[in-house]
Structures are given as structure tokens and as C-alpha cells.
Amino acid sequence: MKDFRGKVAAITGAASGIGRALAVELAREGARLALADLDEAGLAETVRLVAAPGAGCTTTRVDVADRAAVFAWAGRCRAGHGQVNLVFNNAGVALAAAAETVRPEDFEWLMAINFWGVVHGTQAFLPHLRASGDGHVVNLSSVFGLIAMPTQSAYNASKFAVRGYTEALRMELLLEGAPVGVTCVHPGGVATGIVRSQRVDEAVTRMTGQDADAFRAQGERMIQVTSPEAAARRILSGVRRNASRVLVGPDARVVDIMARLLGPGYQRLVMRRAERLRQEAGGS
Numbered sequence: 001m002k003d004f005r006g007k008v009a010a011i012t013g014a015a016s017g018i019g020r021a022l023a024v025e026l027a028r029e030g031a032r033l034a035l036a037d038l039d040e041a042g043l044a045e046t047v048r049l050v051a052a053p054g055a056g057c058t059t060t061r062v063d064v065a066d067r068a069a070v071f072a073w074a075g076r077c078r079a080g081h082g083q084v085n086l087v088f089n090n091a092g093v094a095l096a097a098a099a100e101t102v103r104p105e106d107f108e109w110l111m112a113i114n115f116w117g118v119v120h121g122t123q124a125f126l127p128h129l130r131a132s133g134d135g136h137v138v139n140l141s142s143v144f145g146l147i148a149m150p151t152q153s154a155y156n157a158s159k160f161a162v163r164g165y166t167e168a169l170r171m172e173l174l175l176e177g178a179p180v181g182v183t184c185v186h187p188g189g190v191a192t193g194i195v196r197s198q199r200v201d202e203a204v205t206r207m208t209g210q211d212a213d214a215f216r217a218q219g220e221r222m223i224q225v226t227s228p229e230a231a232a233r234r235i236l237s238g239v240r241r242n243a244s245r246v247l248v249g250p251d252a253r254v255v256d257i258m259a260r261l262l263g264p265g266y267q268r269l270v271m272r273r274a275e276r277l278r279q280e281a282g283g284s
Helices: 017-028 040-050 067-081 104-114 116-132 153-176 203-208 212-222 228-240 250-283
Strands: 008-012 032-037 057-061 086-089 135-140 180-187 245-248
Touching: 008 017, 008 067, 008 116, 017 032, 017 040, 017 228, 032 040, 032 067, 040 057, 057 067, 067 116, 086 116, 104 116, 104 153, 116 135, 116 153, 116 180, 135 153, 135 228, 153 180, 180 228, 180 250, 203 212, 203 250, 212 250, 228 245, 245 250
Parallel strands: 008 032, 008 086, 032 057, 086 135, 135 180, 180 245
Antiparallel strands: none
């Protein structure tokens, strides 16, 4: 897909962050938008920034964990816009917890959004993307879908799952010769609100020496690497190239190289950094 003008793009998690930036960039390039999120006020602000009211941009309150709701939204997108060319399965949440003691209800909450939301969005929109004759699926994984991190076992599980699901989907559609491209996106640190709003289990304090607020604050400092706007431009460049994988940010490229060169040996580097951060927290 070389040109987004006249294309219809469905975006989840469009009320803020990368989702909002994708909406603004796509509107600038002449695309029509179907935006979804649970945050209706945030969606309204995205529409204001997009400056494409009426038929050019529709919004729907959707919980991506609700399969029936996602399929209903996809049907309304096709009926209202006449076609759907792109789906960006972007909605996501974060959870910091110990692998041994993470609460099942927290794990299930995260997986329902981060993984099952991607599956629901992909399956709901694929028939419409096929019908368009020029479609593309974009699924958001993470650098944490390339390497694992202490306190991030649930998040890692969801993002590794998105990566595996998306890569298999791409190969299946290529074998079929379907008119639908597939891209898996691995953002590094992007300055969004995901860390600020993450759930932090009490076990994290024992592992890191930080309370929940300090842990979130440290995480927010660490993600100030790439702006959402730069991330959106990088992702759309990947769609134009039909890239199988898009790495967002210099940190993502470093992580990818590290994982490729070191294999499981990357864990030693991660542990050294984790130990250093814990020592710094203890001394603060």
C-alpha cells in the first residue's frame, strides 16, 4: 500500500499516544478514519486534532477484550465507510508483577486487551480488508516481544504472543496470495501514558526496592525516547514497504541487535541493568 489517500483506517486505542498520532498522520495523508477506544473524551480530542469531522472520521467506544463488540464495530465501519483498508490493533495496557505470584485476574485482564484484542481486531476486519482488494493489518507488539524483563512476565507473554500470531498470519496470507499485508510493530520507549497508568503489584517493591509511584516514575523517564508522532511516521513507512517487522526508536534497534547477536545471553545484560537500578533505588 503506497498511498493512504481515500483509504479507510480502523484504529484501536485512538484516544491517546501512538493511536492518536496514527490518526492525525493518516488524516493528513487523506485517509478516512474509524477510531475506537474506551476513553470517549480522549477520542473527542483526537477528532479535534484530526480536523476531519463527519463522514471522514467516526468514533466508537469499544472494549477490544469484548469479541462481539469488536466484530460489531468492524461491521459498522464497513457499512458506514463503504470499505476498510487498514486495521491498527494498537490498544494496550501494562502490568508490573512477579511471574510467580501475579494475580490471575490481573494476568487475564492484560491478556484480554493486549493479545485477545489483537486477535479479535484481526479476525473481525480481515474479511473487509480482503474485500477492499488493498488491505493491511498492523499489530502492535513491543521490544518486550523481542526480549524479556524482570517484573514484566505478563506483558512479555502478551507481546511475544502478538509477535508469534502476527508473523504466522503474514505467512498464511502470503501463501494464499491474499491482497492483505501484515506488519508487526515493536516500539521501544515511546512517550505515551501507558507506564503512568500501569498496574503495579506489591511484589515489584520487593524486587526493585521501589514503591508503585517510584516504579512508574522511573518507567516514565525511561520511555522518553521517541515521540508518538515519530512512531506513527515510522509505522506508516513500514506499511508502505509492506515490512514484516517495524522497529520504532533507536532503543528498539539496539534491543533487536542484542537479541539477535546474544541469543539468551542478553539476559545477563538485562540483569546487570536491573541490579544497578535496584541499587540506585536503595540509595535514593
